[in-house]
Amino acid sequence: MSLAEFSLIERIRTRTRARADVVLGIGDDAALLQPRAGEQLVVTADTLNSGVHFPAETPPYDIGWKTLAVNLSDLASMGARPAWCVLALSLPDADPEWVDAFADGFFALADAHDIVLIGGDTTRGPLSLSVTAMGQVAPGTALRRDGARVGDDVWVSGTLGDAAVALRAWQGGTLDVRRTSDDAQVDFLRQRLARPTPRVALGCALAGVAHAAVDISDGLLADLGHICERSGVGAELDPERLPVSPAARARVGQSHAREAALRGGDDYELCFTAAPAQRTAIDALATRLALPLTRIGEIVPGHAVSTGSDATGPRGYEHFTEL
């Protein structure tokens, strides 16, 4: 460990908050934790690479935010309460200002969700950020991909396609990811791409209520396809019901906005299935969380996601690459 590396770790370590179940945090060979008795542990890991998962010019605050957000989103999609995380940070150079701004974004989101950093390391190399996030859930209540049942409603949270519309605008030179915009709609789209909101409270509320859930990182068709594949069912979507934002619609028109909602990735909304008997409870949840929850279709016998059209083109979403 070089002195530069040591000092970077220190800069990050001092930002971590305490949590009663952390017996020993950063500073030993490993962290020591006391999980809640009887609960199950939920563990996820996601890596973001510069130029692959975010534009290289993304501000460090947003990189810090998004690095944690995509992992919190995976915990949310399992219905888990966030608890602890570790961070492996590969940096091209030891720039304290960059690290401080990165930490500002990372810990703003961490503190909001009471997840604490308990370890990790810093190495020199091309900018890359790997997080392993851990959460807890009561046995039998985790939201899995394999629990969807024929007759379930298919729901999504928030609006879809915003990140894809923002990404295309950035690629076309009409959206600057580096700074806020005076145009409120442009700024909304930029935030959706650069600082996605993990639906943690929603996921926790759905644990034991929904039958299956997934977070939308690869695009609705692809991610709902994962639920269908693992559950041995099909899904019929009504594209007319897809929730698209006024900003996306204004930017690319209704038709393209719907396409983005179907195929665009990086929104980090939740797609879940639940029995029709849960409709009232889910509508009440939407009100309580001030978050739109929209029924967009149903689970049917079969194995594919159908939209009623004969849409062609790639089903999945591949993270853009600048190369």
Place this chain on the structure above:
Amino acid sequence: MSLAEFSLIERIRTRTRARADVVLGIGDDAALLQPRAGEQLVVTADTLNSGVHFPAETPPYDIGWKTLAVNLSDLASMGARPAWCVLALSLPDADPEWVDAFADGFFALADAHDIVLIGGDTTRGPLSLSVTAMGQVAPGTALRRDGARVGDDVWVSGTLGDAAVALRAWQGGTLDVRRTSDDAQVDFLRQRLARPTPRVALGCALAGVAHAAVDISDGLLADLGHICERSGVGAELDPERLPVSPAARARVGQSHAREAALRGGDDYELCFTAAPAQRTAIDALATRLALPLTRIGEIVPGHAVSTGSDATGPRGYEHFTEL
């Protein structure tokens, strides 16, 4: 997720073994685990970058082995039984042969220690490997850096300095990390650098017995220095007692071998402190594990590691860089 990425994950996923406490492994948004009731969780994360933590020409089998070994070593130094791990793999290209050989090395070690892969991801980028490893330990028995007491013996396992001697030989062009050597001593040194043995059984046996422990990744002086710093004590070492291997001695002579034992990193032996009353038990443990355990000094009042000489030069060890 691209098709190439998907297929690589599949190649790795099919290699993972079952474990009774893994409720849901790779294939959902996150893994679901059932920790043993009442036990504490030990979590560590380490990243290896090509050209920084291992020579770029290192065979993929050895890279897979070492990637897991350094993390198992951290669990060992805490006295934890290994349980689960996640792997974030960044690869310059999707070469199935490389991935298979990497997996051969990774899972050879994983299976030997009953640690199972429960998640992770694969991204495109310069070769980099991040593992988060999790283990379990009975409350109050974890080996920490802050538990050393004045009067404790200082012990180390195995022999020290071999990896540093091997690294220097590789840098000097007299040791080939790519293949086994006909010279048994050269091959011993190569193995010590490329396929370190994490002292898992030793760590578990020391839980509740030793007062403090650390694994030697940065060099004995630096790592024992961590124990002293965290415990508020000093240490006096007798360099004459440092265990060096016949291979290291033959290669660089007794004096340089001792220097390597003091300052060389990457050995992944354990350094621990224990009350003198434990000497008989620890000697018996050495016999049972067929692993030399050597008393090399004692814990004293103070705050520094002393070797009785006025050695100069850097105390710590910085991972070599090819740049």
